[in-house]
Amino acid sequence: MTDRSYSSIIEQLRNANLRPTRQRMGLGRLLFSGDQQRHITADQLHLEAENAGLSVSLATVYNTLHQFCEAGLLREVVVDPGRSYFDTNTGSHHHFFNVERGELTDIPAELINVASLPSPPLGTQIDRVDIVVRVRND
Amino acid sequence: MTDRSYSSIIEQLRNANLRPTRQRMGLGRLLFSGDQQRHITADQLHLEAENAGLSVSLATVYNTLHQFCEAGLLREVVVDPGRSYFDTNTGSHHHFFNVERGELTDIPAELINVASLPSPPLGTQIDRVDIVVRVRND
């Protein structure tokens, strides 16, 4: 988002029945401005907000991230035991994860071909398929 | 392992330069006896040990699990933010993860066909590819 951005996020908040508060708008701008997709932890976003002069508590950062996830604006990526990453790319895709630097990089879904998934355990349905390619610096 | 089991684990501990202590042998028996593969958290194993009358501290359970991982007897599986699973199946394979029950089920590597991985980010090498199929009860 660039300039459409603000009205766009206000609209998406409205759709999700979330009031467009100063905190939500500010965090939304940090997350969704610019062209780049972002993979960010709650703590990183909190720090970024502070640096941008946006006063927001860590609890609100967590609340907002989870609300954005439920609203379909973000998704949570699990790659590291003990810390959650939030991903502005909500389309179907996978990840490289640099375990040394803690960095995620997108892999477009169409670049990986998963043939022939076996059927899930009895009484369960597939929710989604996550592929994580763990990499190390050489 | 059944009966060979004990000498087998003693040998593997020796190979890893780990003294075959009461705790390591006891936890090894819980993990590797029986035919079934196991996916277990530190806390679950600690509880199991207590129930089996094996006196062992939680710190030792963690130490032992990590030492077993380094020795190649176990591997760590990351599917849940905030908790690690340890897997007695060290061969190449993937997982169903029931997010409601917190249960892992193996998918043999040969049942999934990943065609055409893109090359990893500059300066990095692929360590391993983890596929997690998240399922929900229907």
Place this chain on the structure above:
DNA sequence: TGTCAAGTTTAGAATATTTCTAAAATATTC
């Protein structure tokens, strides 16, 4: 525009998992 109810933010406490510390216990070597 002021009042009110509902929704939101917040500090700080609480929880959960994992790691650390350093002292006591155990295993191995001689």
Place this chain on the structure above:
DNA sequence: GAATATTTTAGAAATATTCTAAACTTGACA
């Protein structure tokens, strides 16, 4: 069996996340 190295342990600490309940903000509507 004594000396040495390794291991175990309780409890404290670290880390990430969630909870609580009071203060604040928002939006509706008079």
